[in-house]
Amino acid sequence: MLEPLLAIYFERSIDVLLTAGGTAIERFSREPLGETSAEFQAMIIFSGPSYLHVYMEVLIRDDLPLLVDYSFHYMTADNATIFHYDNIGRHPGLPHEPHHKHEGADERVIGCPQPSISTIRDEIAAHLKGSN
Numbered sequence: 001m002l003e004p005l006l007a008i009y010f011e012r013s014i015d016v017l018l019t020a021g022g023t024a025i026e027r028f029s030r031e032p033l034g035e036t037s038a039e040f041q042a043m044i045i046f047s048g049p050s051y052l053h054v055y056m057e058v059l060i061r062d063d064l065p066l067l068v069d070y071s072f073h074y075m076t077a078d079n080a081t082i083f084h085y086d087n088i089g090r091h092p093g094l095p096h097e098p099h100h101k102h103e104g105a106d107e108r109v110i111g112c113p114q115p116s117i118s119t120i121r122d123e124i125a126a127h128l129k130g131s132n
Helices: 004-018 117-130
Strands: 022-034 037-046 050-061 064-076 081-086 100-103 108-111
Touching: 004 022, 004 037, 004 050, 004 064, 004 117, 050 117, 064 117, 081 117
Parallel strands: none
Antiparallel strands: 022 037, 037 050, 050 064, 064 081, 081 100, 100 108
């Protein structure tokens, strides 16, 4: 059974991301990893057409969600990267390592802090607004 705070966190995350202009949710899954941790995956379809693949491993610590592992991969319908945030430590020396962002089809790597769900939403909304 999924810890209630995790269920709420995942539901609110999807609600926030959908406000960027999401039109459908595909491949939604939530899997407990322990009593206070879980893995979440979803594919959110946006206009444009584009989509966001979300992967989060979240742990509840002191009644707060802690994002342990994540990937937010926003792509065009033909699978070209628009942006991709993750915390896989393959880029030593970047500021905020292991957190980083890949930008554009060439996936240029940029050091950045861990993004919030609102940051992801805002960046998608800006992209969609600019592509109209």
